[in-house]
Amino acid sequence: xxxxxxxxxxxxxxxxxxxxxxxxxxxxxxxxxxxxxxxxxxxxxxxxxxxxxxxxxxxxxxxxxxxxxxxxxxxxxxxxxxxxxxxxxxxxxxxxxxxxxxxxxxxxxxxxxxxxxxxxxxxxxxx
Numbered sequence: 001x002x003x004x005x006x007x008x009x010x011x012x013x014x015x016x017x018x019x020x021x022x023x024x025x026x027x028x029x030x031x032x033x034x035x036x037x038x039x040x041x042x043x044x045x046x047x048x049x050x051x052x053x054x055x056x057x058x059x060x061x062x063x064x065x066x067x068x069x070x071x072x073x074x075x076x077x078x079x080x081x082x083x084x085x086x087x088x089x090x091x092x093x094x095x096x097x098x099x100x101x102x103x104x105x106x107x108x109x110x111x112x113x114x115x116x117x118x119x120x121x122x123x124x125x126x127x
Contacts, residue, residue, distance in 0.1 A: 003041035003048045011035060018053075029090030030074060037075065051076040087115045 009017055014034060015026040034052060041048045056071040075086035091104035093115070100111040 002044045002046060003038060003050065005034075005038070006049065006051045009034070009052070011038065027088075027090060029088045033075065033086070033088050037077070046079055046081075049078045051078075087118050089115060 011034075014031045018027050018031050018034065019025060020027055030052070037050055041050075051073070052075055054073040054076050056073070073085055074088045075084075077084040077086060089102070089111075091102040093111075094101045094103055094108065100114055100116075102109050102111055
């Protein structure tokens with residue numbers, strides 16, 4: 001199969017296994033991206049390996065403003081063309097005056113974590 005997910009999850013059970021650890025609710029943004037990646041790459045001739053919810057045992061001291069114990073990557077996509085680190089957000093994102101904002105249910109709220117910094121932190125631990 002040209003696309004291989006690690007760990008492999010059954011598409012029919014994603015709403016039960018891709019959940020918010022705090023409240024147990026499905027993370028529909030990640031579920032939608034998981035399905036999209038699977039459907040996009042399943043018929044390709046090239047091989048793709050995609051890690052979902054990749055936990056990294058350590059967090060960078062120099063890139064850890066929230067003092068987290070571990071880093072996490074939503075999707076790490078590897079193929080013969082390169083590597084892509086993908087951070088998923090479950091709402092519409094806006095970029096205003098060099099800041100990222102969620103637009104969810106008619107409310108606009110500044111994001112606590114800059115997604116570009118999140119990817120930078122994850123990338124620093126992968127290589």
